[in-house]
Amino acid sequence: KAGVTQTPRYLIKTRGQQVTLSCSPISGHRSVSWYQQTPGQGLQFLFEYFSETQRNKGNFPGRFSGRQFSNSRSEMNVSTLELGDSALYLCASSSAGMSNTEAFFGQGTRLTVV
Amino acid sequence: DAKTTQPNSMESNEEEPVHLPCNHSTISGTDYIHWYRQLPSQGPEYVIHGLTSNVNNRMASLAIAEDRKSSTLILHRATLRDAAVYYCILSLYNQGGKLIFGQGTELSVKP
Numbered sequence A: 001k002a003g004v005t006q007t008p009r010y011l012i013k014t015r016g017q018q019v020t021l022s023c024s025p026i027s028g029h030r031s032v033s034w035y036q037q038t039p040g041q042g043l044q045f046l047f048e049y050f051s052e053t054q055r056n057k058g059n060f061p062g063r064f065s066g067r068q069f070s071n072s073r074s075e076m077n078v079s080t081l082e083l084g085d086s087a088l089y090l091c092a093s094s095s096a097g098m099s100n101t102e103a104f105f106g107q108g109t110r111l112t113v114v
Numbered sequence B: 001d002a003k004t005t006q007p008n009s010m011e012s013n014e015e016e017p018v019h020l021p022c023n024h025s026t027i028s029g030t031d032y033i034h035w036y037r038q039l040p041s042q043g044p045e046y047v048i049h050g051l052t053s054n055v056n057n058r059m060a061s062l063a064i065a066e067d068r069k070s071s072t073l074i075l076h077r078a079t080l081r082d083a084a085v086y087y088c089i090l091s092l093y094n095q096g097g098k099l100i101f102g103q104g105t106e107l108s109v110k111p
Helices: none
Strands: A005-007 A010-013 A019-024 A031-038 A042-050 A053-057 A064-068 A074-078 A087-094 A109-113 B009-013 B018-023 B032-038 B045-050 B061-064 B070-075 B084-092 B098-101 B105-110
Touching: A005 A087, A010 A019, A019 A087, A019 A109, A031 A074, A042 A064, A042 B098, A053 B098, A074 A087, B009 B018, B018 B032, B018 B084, B018 B105, B032 B061, B045 B061, B045 B070, B070 B084
Parallel strands: A010 A109, B009 B105
Antiparallel strands: A005 A019, A019 A074, A031 A042, A031 A087, A042 A053, A064 A074, A087 A109, B018 B070, B032 B045, B032 B084, B061 B070, B084 B098, B084 B105
């Protein structure tokens, strides 16, 4: 079966702009989580959506938001981009949430803010 | 705040066992311990997870200390393909499953 698909794979944006990233989970999975990965901070949890509802949230400013559609596809939006938002953004899907089940990660979207 | 601590790097010889440690002294009784690994230019890959008892699967074993303040991921026979960054992750039950990542241990495997 198809894995987790993230689009686009690479993005270059200018400071102050906004960006939307997309994640298509594995068929049948209802949980989608988003993560930011940077060399300095490592992997950090952004938020988790389950059945179109945000269930968990990490410690990120309100400029980072997301949503999940009825087909479980999820989008993440970052507004008013800052240079420090340059990172690899990963999403993961699982059947019930990463708390106590296996999650499957996509290859990520590499965002560069200039 | 909950936190996990891992060594920055470890080295192993091929076909020898590898023990990757993780400290999580602030863990509560309902927090799960997960391990994922990440190869270059790829997303993390699930390895194993557990709550209180030791766990085994085809990839690895997870040994959890009796007081749950530390755990060890055991690769029984390292191969070159096991070279990756290994992340120890806590899922905080009392904070809605919020995930806390360690900085990861970069494992290199020598032939």
